[in-house]
Amino acid sequence: MRFHLKSKKLWWGIGAVIVAAAVLSWQGISHQSNALEHAKALYQAGNVQEASKVYAKLLEGSGGLITAEVWNNYGNTLRDQNKLEEALEAYQKAIKIDGQYELAYRNLTYTAIDLAEDTNNPDQIADAIDILEAAYHKRPQSVILVENLITLYSKQGNTGKVSELKALREQLLAE
Numbered sequence: 612m613r614f615h616l617k618s619k620k621l622w623w624g625i626g627a628v629i630v631a632a633a634v635l636s637w638q639g640i641s642h643q644s645n646a647l648e649h650a651k652a653l654y655q656a657g658n659v660q661e662a663s664k665v666y667a668k669l670l671e672g673s674g675g676l677i678t679a680e681v682w683n684n685y686g687n688t689l690r691d692q693n694k695l696e697e698a699l700e701a702y703q704k705a706i707k708i709d710g711q712y713e714l715a716y717r718n719l720t721y722t723a724i725d726l727a728e729d730t731n732n733p734d735q736i737a738d739a740i741d742i743l744e745a746a747y748h749k750r751p752q753s754v755i756l757v758e759n760l761i762t763l764y765s766k767q768g769n770t771g772k773v774s775e776l777k778a779l780r781e782q783l784l785a786e
Contacts, residue, residue: 647681654688663688679709686718695726699735706742713755716743720759724766736767754783 646669653662666685670677686701699722705715723739726732740763747756757780764772 650684654684659688659691663692677708679705679712679715681705682708683712683715683718686715686722690718690722690725695722695729698722699726703742706746710746710749713753716746716756716759719743720762723763727766733767736763739763740767752783752786754780757783 646665650662650665650669653659653665663685666681666688669681670685682701682705686698686705689695689698689701699719702715702719702722705712706719709715719739719742723735727735740760743756743760743763747753747760750756757776761773761776761780764776
């Protein structure tokens with residue numbers, strides 16, 4: 612009988628610890644959700660620098676709970692501050708988290724073009740093409756990826772590849 616009583620106390624203790632951990636975890640997620648909404652509101656109000664700070668803090672203390680959307684939004688705040696290299700890194704992190712998050716590919720495309728033009732470095736476009744080609748090979752039915760590749764190859768002056776991709780886009784849209 613004694614063993615049984617001790618066993619019950621042990622299980623009650625373990626249960627209490629689990630409940631406490633769940634509450635703390637929920638509070639952390641709730642705090643992150645509030646911070647995310649605050650950052651979005653700041654960005655939409657045009658307060659890009661403050662939004663960027665909130666996103667940076669969120670990412671710093673995330674504990675791995677950050678989504679591709681957060682990295683993408685952080686990249687947008689960096690891009691809007693003309694921190695193009697940092698923005699590209701943020702978009703790449705978004706893509707690494709979720710390779711199907713097409714908005715990050717779109718943002719990466721246009722930021723790479725802006726950076727290539729600002730630095731007069733066409734390698735930025737070539738690097739973006741590599742990333743999008745790899746994604747396209749995993750998702751050959753993505754019209755958005757094809758359109759992004761058309762944009763990049765166009766900037767590169769590769770008319771043959773642009774024509775090929777435009778034909779592919781029309782084929783995908785017809786399906």
